[in-house]
Amino acid sequence: xxxxxxxxxxxxTQMGQEVILRCVPISNHLYFYWYRQILxxxxxxxVSFYNNEISEKSEIFDDQxxxxxxxxxxxxxxxxxxxxxxxxxxxxxxxxxxxxPQHFGDGTRLSIL
Amino acid sequence: xxxVTQSQPEMSVQEAETVTLSCTYDTSESDYYLFWYKxxxxxxxxxxxxQEAYKQQNATENRFSVNFQKAAKSFSLKISDxxxxxxxxxxxxxxxxxxSQGNLIFGKGTKLSVxx
Numbered sequence: 001x002x003x004x005x006x007x008x009x010x011x012x013t014q015m016g017q018e019v020i021l022r023c024v025p026i027s028n029h030l031y032f033y034w035y036r037q038i039l040x041x042x043x044x045x046x047v048s049f050y051n052n053e054i055s056e057k058s059e060i061f062d063d064q065x066x067x068x069x070x071x072x073x074x075x076x077x078x079x080x081x082x083x084x085x086x087x088x089x090x091x092x093x094x095x096x097x098x099x100x101p102q103h104f105g106d107g108t109r110l111s112i113l
Numbered sequence: 114x115x116x117v118t119q120s121q122p123e124m125s126v127q128e129a130e131t132v133t134l135s136c137t138y139d140t141s142e143s144d145y146y147l148f149w150y151k152x153x154x155x156x157x158x159x160x161x162x163x164q165e166a167y168k169q170q171n172a173t174e175n176r177f178s179v180n181f182q183k184a185a186k187s188f189s190l191k192i193s194d195x196x197x198x199x200x201x202x203x204x205x206x207x208x209x210x211x212x213s214q215g216n217l218i219f220g221k222g223t224k225l226s227v228x229x
Contacts, residue, residue, distance in 0.1 A: 031215060033215075033216065033217075035217070041221070042204070042219045042220060042221045042222060043158070043204060043206075043217075043219040044219070045216040045217060045218070048215055048216055055215070056215070056216060058216075089156055091158060093158075093217075095215070098215040099146070099210060099215075101148065101160050101163055102160075102217060103160070104150075104157065104158035104159075104160075105157075106155070106156065106157045107156050107157065107158075109156075
């Protein structure tokens with residue numbers, strides 16, 4: 001069964017550094033999402049992406065965040081200047097249409113030191 | 114804004130028994146989707162079951178079924194014949210139907226333990 005894949009599984013970064021989290025959505029999917037989950041808390045929506053542009057973003061997704069689909073397969077989340085509070089599990093998800101279920105990757109654990 | 118509430122932080126069930134996890138939500142929309150996701154210790158988010166609000170029939174997937182009460186805005190998950198592999202965090206989630214808001218809104222989760 002097709003899967004959403006995320007790399008790396010664990011990223012450790014110094015505060016203030018830039019980090020790029022990578023995702024390969026399911027190949028025929030058109031809608032892409034990033035969520036984050038701070039340890040012990042609920043999963044929170046960050047951003048959705050469709051037709052090469054952001055379709056919706058939450059208040060968490062401020063100017064330090066950006067997303068990109070640099071080619072036909074990858075979907076990336078960039079955090080420009082990381083802060084301690086950015087430490088979390090980041091999940092990528094994709095769906096074929098907006099109304100189809102979202103399939104999640106295994107997540108990237110981001111640790112900011 | 115839509116909200117999802119899971120009032121049971123932790124639940125426990127004996128292997129082979131049945132357990133019900135509660136979820137309530139708030140929305141002014143009439144068409145929407147509801148989901149249950151499972152997150153085992155490996156942290157992967159796995160879709161368990163989905164319910165469309167316009168369908169009166171409760172969704173069922175093998176040992177998993179829901180009790181969808183639209184008027185009460187309640188969406189509980191029943192796990193029958195519980196297995197050790199069912200131990201996980203379970204998240205209830207809501208999503209609008211159509212429009213531009215395809216994002217999922219999650220509850221805080223219920224940690225399910227299964228006792229052998």
